[in-house]
Each structure stands twice: as structure tokens, then as C-alpha cells.
Amino acid sequence: MTDADEVESVFPGVYKLADPKNPTKKLLATRNLTPGKVFYGERTVRIKINNENVEFRFWDPFRSKLSASILNGLVFFPFAEGGSCLYLGASTGTTVSHVSDILGSTGKLFAVEMAPRVARELLEQVVKHRVNVVPIIADARHPERYPSIYGTFPVIYCDIAQPDQTDIAIANCERYFPDKKGSLFLVVKASSIDALEDMNKVVSEQVRKLERSSFEIVQKIDLEPFDKKHAMIVARRT
């Protein structure tokens, strides 16, 4: 059992904890909303806090670009307990599960995934166990067709690895930001947009596209060494 004093808060709902295998090393973790249940083979640790045994799940930066972004210096983190998020490109739910931990049981995450096989895994492995994740099996290119969605989202996360990913992200923000204002986390996979072009050039083009659509760029983060030729663009419309 690790000591509560060793829990370092990084952002609301995100912590740094000593690695039980190598106590000099600190790893990112979120508080498990579903104690006893893990989602992608991640390790857990239990810590006694105010007489309660709290389970944390380590958040692997090699498996999640949001975790990689935090370790590479992310400064803005609008995810918090009770909040809501529209997540495009949920895949089997690795990052979704950690964002779900952060939003907590009073928050809501709407997870959009288009590929049926992947979506089946998302439903079986994550949605079934988490009260705050609502699946949307749909193509993010058509936000107007999402079934079972209600309201607007102050935060949109987009990780879909498509050539037109920035246009797709903007279309979703246009439709689902409250009053067209909010925060966008856009994962840029440079090779999906232009396999031959230099990554910095591809990222700069996406930045210009966002600026033309009235976004202010908060931060650009290179995700090396966790993901090669990937960047996170954090942008805001105010």
C-alpha cells in the first residue's frame, strides 16, 4: 500500500504516483471509477486516503495521447469532475476510460466510434462497466446524424487519424459547442494527412485551418517519444 502523501495532483482528477516496481519513478494515474476492473491491462495501486482504500489506474502515455500530452507539458486541462465531453474516435476506449475516471459518476462522455468491430469491443469492455460513457456508433463526418445525443459540449476531443480530421473536428465544434464556444483537443497524425510532408509543416497547416475558423491556439505539443509524428493541438473558441 502506497502512502497518501505520495499522491501528487497534476490536474483535477490526474495524479502522479510512485511506480510500485520502481519507487523513484513517478507515473500518471487516474482514480478508478470501477475499482477492481481494468480495461487494457493497465496496472493499479491502492492507497489509503482518509481511511478509504482508493484504487488508481496507471495511465500509459504509450497507449494514450492525452497522457503523453500531459507528460510533454500540457498547460490547459478543462476536463473535471461533473463535466462533459464529446470524444471522436473512441476506439476500444483506452483514453475514454481515463477521461471517464476524471469526469466521475456525475459527468458524461459521449464516445463516437465508426468501426463496428472496434465499437463492439468498446461496448463490451468499457461502456457496459461505466455509468458515464454514452456510445455513439456513427461517422464523425456527419455530426448531424448522431443518435442519442443531447445538449452541447464545452470540450471536444478528436483522435480519428483521417486526412480530413481537422475539418471533421471543426464541424463537430460548430454543432456541439455551446454558442460555438469551447475547447478542442485535436490529435494530429501527420502521416494520415500527408505521409511525405514534414510533420511541423502538416501541424502548421492544421493550426492555420483552425485559426481561419476563429480558434485561438492554446498549445501545440509534439508527442515524441511516446508517439512518432503525432502532435496534440489544443485550441479554444471564446
Ligand SMILES: C[S@@+](CC[C@H](N)C(=O)[O-])C[C@H]1O[C@@H](n2cnc3c(N)ncnc32)[C@H](O)[C@@H]1O
Ligand atoms: C487512433 S484511434 C483512436 C485511439 C483512441 N482515441 C485512444 O486514445 O484510445 C482512431 C479511431 O478513430 C476511428 N475513426 C476513424 N474515422 C472515424 C470517423 N470518421 N468517425 C468516427 N470514428 C472514426 C477509428 O475507427 C479508430 O478506432
